[in-house]
Amino acid sequence: METLATLWTQTIAGFGGMAATTFRITVILIAAWIVIAVAQRAIRTLRERIARRMDDREAIKRAETLGRVFRYLVAVVVSLVAGMLVLSELGVSVAPILGAAGVAGLAVGFGAQSLVKDFFTGFFLLLENQIRQGDVVRLGNHSGLVEEITLRYVQLRDYDGNVHFVPNGQISTVVNMSRGFAQAVVDVGVGYGEDLDQVMDVMRETGAALRADVAFADRILGDLEIAGVERWADSAVMLRARFRTLPLEQWTVRREFLLRLKRAFDAHGIEIPFPQLRVHAAAAS
Numbered sequence: 001m002e003t004l005a006t007l008w009t010q011t012i013a014g015f016g017g018m019a020a021t022t023f024r025i026t027v028i029l030i031a032a033w034i035v036i037a038v039a040q041r042a043i044r045t046l047r048e049r050i051a052r053r054m055d056d057r058e059a060i061k062r063a064e065t066l067g068r069v070f071r072y073l074v075a076v077v078v079s080l081v082a083g084m085l086v087l088s089e090l091g092v093s094v095a096p097i098l099g100a101a102g103v104a105g106l107a108v109g110f111g112a113q114s115l116v117k118d119f120f121t122g123f124f125l126l127l128e129n130q131i132r133q134g135d136v137v138r139l140g141n142h143s144g145l146v147e148e149i150t151l152r153y154v155q156l157r158d159y160d161g162n163v164h165f166v167p168n169g170q171i172s173t174v175v176n177m178s179r180g181f182a183q184a185v186v187d188v189g190v191g192y193g194e195d196l197d198q199v200m201d202v203m204r205e206t207g208a209a210l211r212a213d214v215a216f217a218d219r220i221l222g223d224l225e226i227a228g229v230e231r232w233a234d235s236a237v238m239l240r241a242r243f244r245t246l247p248l249e250q251w252t253v254r255r256e257f258l259l260r261l262k263r264a265f266d267a268h269g270i271e272i273p274f275p276q277l278r279v280h281a282a283a284a285s
Contacts, residue, residue: 040071069070145157186240
């Protein structure tokens, strides 16, 4: 009887220990979930307050990008800490795991150098504010709208709707077309027989009318700048001009200006030449 009583007592104690361990693990997981939720909500709220206090659209986009990355880092760090606490409750020693993880990390580091490079490059891209969500950029042979930027890759969507995932480690040069202002550069070709002074006057009048249009007044930051004759082409004299515009508005302004300029040239009888071949017959001897 004494042996049965002892066995029963040990069984009850074992179940009690398991229940206590299960309870502690549950508390750890719930606490980790609460910490992640509260931290992410705090980061989101802080980002929204910063955005409301800023008038600079670029600063707002930077706050949104950094806020998303910080939420991701908080989730990763809290999850790792919670995982180690759970292992400790299960009686698994964390110290050997950390030591093995260090050795494995060195081995993986040599085998996954590109992945490590992706994370380091992504960190500095964000730290130096080179790319933000909503920018239009060119990364090597890829260009488009930045839909997402992480420590691992940049997601771009091009004009045709194709999505490109560019690993950060492959980014050597960033061409950002969304900073401060943009230039809508226009090359106009006219016939060699045209009066270039008249052509430039028509271009200025068309540019002034475009800037006065309420639909484009907020997009254009300055009057049309005519650089002058850019080059002599095979069939035309090329003139170059440009508008300073808001970021990402350069393409819309350029298209509208070319449309209106074509109509103005037609109204003034200014020739827009097309490639042609002139053949001279040799005189008979």
